[in-house]
Amino acid sequence: MTETRGYHHGDLRRALLTAAVRVIEESGPAALSLRDLARRAGVSHAAPAHHFGDKSGLLTALATEGFDLLAEALDGAGGDLLDRGVAYVDFAVRHRAHFEVMFRPDLYRPDAENLVAARQRASDALHSGVAALPEGHRPKAQDPQGDALAAWSIVHGFATLWLSGALPSQVGDDDPRATARAVARRLFPRR
Amino acid sequence: MTETRGYHHGDLRRALLTAAVRVIEESGPAALSLRDLARRAGVSHAAPAHHFGDKSGLLTALATEGFDLLAEALDGAGGDLLDRGVAYVDFAVRHRAHFEVMFRPDLYRPDAENLVAARQRASDALHSGVAALPEGHRPKAQDPQGDALAAWSIVHGFATLWLSGALPSQVGDDDPRATARAVARRLFPRR
DNA sequence: ATGGCATCTTGTCAACGGAAAGATAGGCTG
DNA sequence: CAGCCTATCTTTCCGTTGACAAGATGCCAT
Numbered sequence: 001m002t003e004t005r006g007y008h009h010g011d012l013r014r015a016l017l018t019a020a021v022r023v024i025e026e027s028g029p030a031a032l033s034l035r036d037l038a039r040r041a042g043v044s045h046a047a048p049a050h051h052f053g054d055k056s057g058l059l060t061a062l063a064t065e066g067f068d069l070l071a072e073a074l075d076g077a078g079g080d081l082l083d084r085g086v087a088y089v090d091f092a093v094r095h096r097a098h099f100e101v102m103f104r105p106d107l108y109r110p111d112a113e114n115l116v117a118a119r120q121r122a123s124d125a126l127h128s129g130v131a132a133l134p135e136g137h138r139p140k141a142q143d144p145q146g147d148a149l150a151a152w153s154i155v156h157g158f159a160t161l162w163l164s165g166a167l168p169s170q171v172g173d174d175d176p177r178a179t180a181r182a183v184a185r186r187l188f189p190r191r
Numbered sequence: 192m193t194e195t196r197g198y199h200h201g202d203l204r205r206a207l208l209t210a211a212v213r214v215i216e217e218s219g220p221a222a223l224s225l226r227d228l229a230r231r232a233g234v235s236h237a238a239p240a241h242h243f244g245d246k247s248g249l250l251t252a253l254a255t256e257g258f259d260l261l262a263e264a265l266d267g268a269g270g271d272l273l274d275r276g277v278a279y280v281d282f283a284v285r286h287r288a289h290f291e292v293m294f295r296p297d298l299y300r301p302d303a304e305n306l307v308a309a310r311q312r313a314s315d316a317l318h319s320g321v322a323a324l325p326e327g328h329r330p331k332a333q334d335p336q337g338d339a340l341a342a343w344s345i346v347h348g349f350a351t352l353w354l355s356g357a358l359p360s361q362v363g364d365d366d367p368r369a370t371a372r373a374v375a376r377r378l379f380p381r382r
Numbered sequence: 383a384t385g386g387c388a389t390c391t392t393g394t395c396a397a398c399g400g401a402a403a404g405a406t407a408g409g410c411t412g
Numbered sequence: 413c414a415g416c417c418t419a420t421c422t423t424t425c426c427g428t429t430g431a432c433a434a435g436a437t438g439c440c441a442t
Contacts (some may be wrong), residue, residue, distance in 0.1 A: 009421080028297030030221065035398060044422050046400085051420090054400065103355040106219025110356070123359070149362065149370075150345065150377040157348020158340070164294045165301070168314070171340065179340075186341040187378055199389060199438070226429060235391050237431085242389090246430065 013051045013061075015041045020062060024097035029107060034058070059101050059108040060115055066098030067118035074125035082184055084129040085155040089180035092159035100163065103156075126152060154187050155180065204242045204252075206232045211253060215288035220298060225249070250292050250299040251306055257289030258309035265316035273375055275320040276346040280371035283350035291354065294347075317343060345378050346371065 009015065019040045023032055034055055035045040052058040070091050077087035092099040101107055109115070130148040161167050162176050172179030200206065210231045214223055225246055226236045243249040261282050268278035283290040292298055300306070321339040352358050353367050363370030 012420080028295075030295075030297055033398065034400090043420095045398090046423080047421050049400075103351065103357055104219075104221075105356055106221055119357075145362075146373055147377070149349070149358070150374045153348035153352060153374055154341065154345040154378070155348065156352055157344035157346065157350075159348075160294065160351050161344060161347055165296055166294055166310075167340070171336075182337055183341045183344055186338070187345070203389085224429065225431095236429090237392080237433095238390055240431075 009041065009043055009047070012041060012043060012047060016048055016051065016058065017062060017065065020058060021097040024100060029059070029097075029101055029104065032059075056108050060112045062098060063102045063108050064112070064115045064118045066095060066102040067115070067122040069095055069098060070102075071118070071121040071125040074122070074129065077129075079129075081129050081151065081188060082181060084126075085151060085184040086177055086181050088126075088152075088155040089159045089162070090177055092163060093176050096163055099159070103160075150187060151184075154184055158183050200232065200234055200238070203232060203234060203238060207239055207242065207249065208253060208256065211249060212288040215291060220250070220288075220291055220295065223250075247299050251303045253289060254293045254299050255303070255306045255309045257286060257293040258306070258313040260286055260289060261293075262309070262312040262316040265313070265320065268320075270320075272320050272342065272379060273372060275317075276342060276375040277368055277372050279317075279343075279346040280350045280353070281368055283354060284367050287354055290350070294351075341378060342375075345375055349374050 016037050019037045020032060022040075023036065032055070034048050037058075038045045038048055041047075048058065052061060070088075073087050073091040074084055077084045127148050130144055130151055158176075158180050162172060162179075167173075207228050210228045211223060213231075214227065223246070225239050228249075229236045229238055232238075239249065243252060261279075264278050264282040265275055268275045318339050321335055321342055349367075349371050353363060353370075358364075
C-alpha cells in the first residue's frame with residue numbers, strides 16, 4: 001500500500017486524517033500533535049502545513065468529513081425515527097474521533113465553507129427524519145421544530161454521555177445501540 | 192481585594208481556578224495555558240505547579256468543583272423533575288467552563304479521589320429526582336434506571352448542543368431555560 | 383528565636399505550532 | 413526534447429508551553 005518511498009508521499013492528506021482519527025480515539029483531541037502525525041506518516045514535521053494550513057485546518061477537515069459521514073449514516077438508516085436515532089448513536093460510537101471533534105467548534109474553524117455545507121447536509125438529514133414522522137408518534141403535533149430538537153437532544157445526550165464514560169459502569173457498556181433504543185423509545189413511545 | 196503584594200499571593204489556588212474559568216469561557220479548554228493563568232494571577236510561571244501538580248491537576252480540581260456545584264444546583268431545584276431538568280441546563284449555561292471540563296475526562300484524572308466522590312454526589316442528586324417521580328409521570332414504571340438515563344440524556348444533550356453552538360441560530364438563543372423546558376416536557380408530558 | 387514547612391521564584395529542557403526559504407518531482411507548453 | 417511551473421516536501425528557525433529541579437521567602441508552632 002505504501003510503496004511510494006520517493007520524495008512525495010502519495011496521499012499524505014488522507015494518511016494524516018486517518019492517523020489523527022487513531023490518535024483521537026486513543027487519547028482524545030487534546031493529545032493531538034501535528035508533529036506526531038507527521039512522524040506516523042513518515043514525513044517531516046512541516047509537511048502537514050501544506051495540506052491543512054495549521055492544526056485547526058486539519059480538524060476542520062476532520063469535522064467536515066464527520067458531518068458528511070453522519071448525513072450518510074442517517075440517510076441510510078431508513079424512515080423510522082427510532083432507527084435514525086439509533087443510527088445517530090451508532091455513528092458517534094463507531095466514529096468517535098469525528099464525533100468528538102464535530103461538536104467542539106473551539107478546535108476548528110466553524111465558518112469554513114465546506115464545513116458549513118456539510119453540517120447543513122447533516123442537519124437536513126436529521127430534520128427530514130422527524131418531518132416524516134406519522135401523527136401518532138408525535139408528542140406535540142404542532143411543533144415539528146421542537147420535536148426535532150427533542151429527538152436530537154436525547155440521542156446526542158446519550159451518545160455524549162456514553163463516550164465520556166460518565167454513565168454508571170454497566171449501563172450499555174456492551175451494546176450502546178440497544179440501550180440507545182430503549183432510551184429513545186421513551187421519547188416516542190409508539191411502535 | 193488583592194492588596195497582598197508580598198512574596199505570597201494569598202489565595203493563588205482560587206485565583207488560578209477563576210482565571211481558568213474566564214479563559215475557558217472565552218476560548219475553550221484547548222486554549223488554556225498554565226503560564227497564562229500564572230501571568231493573570233501575577234505570579235511566576237511555575238507557581239501553579241505547587242497547588243495542582245500539573246495541568247490535569249488543575250482541571251481535575253475544576254471538574255470536582257463543577258460536580259459539587261451541579262449537585263448543589265440540582266438539590267436546590269425542588270422536587271419537580273422538570274424543574275430539575277431545567278436546572279441541569281441552567282447549570283451548564285451559567286457554569287459553562289466547569290461543564291465543558293466535567294464531561295471531557297481526557298483532560299483530567301477521572302480516578303482522582305475527590306473527583307469520584309463529587310461525581311457520585313452529583314449522580315445521586317440526579318437519580319433522586321427521578322426516584323421521586325410520581326407514577327403517572329413515568330413512561331415506563333418498571334425501569335426507573337432507564338427513566339433516569341433518558342432524562343439525563345435529553346437535558347445533557349440539549350445543554351451540550353446549545354453550548355457547542357450547533358443549534359440553528361435562533362433556537363433558544365435568548366432563553367435556553369425556556370427552550371430546555373419545552374424539550375424536556377416532551378419526555379415527561381404530564382404537568 | 384528558631385527550625386520546619388508551605389509557598390513562590392529562577393533556571394532549564396524537550397516538545398510543540400507556525401513561518402520562511404530551499405529542494406525535489408512530475409507535468410505542461412513550446 | 414528543452415525549459416519552466418507548480419504542488420509537494422524538507423530544513424531551519426523562533427516563540428510558547430508543560431514540566432522539572434534547585435533555591436529563595438515568609439509564616440507558624442514549639
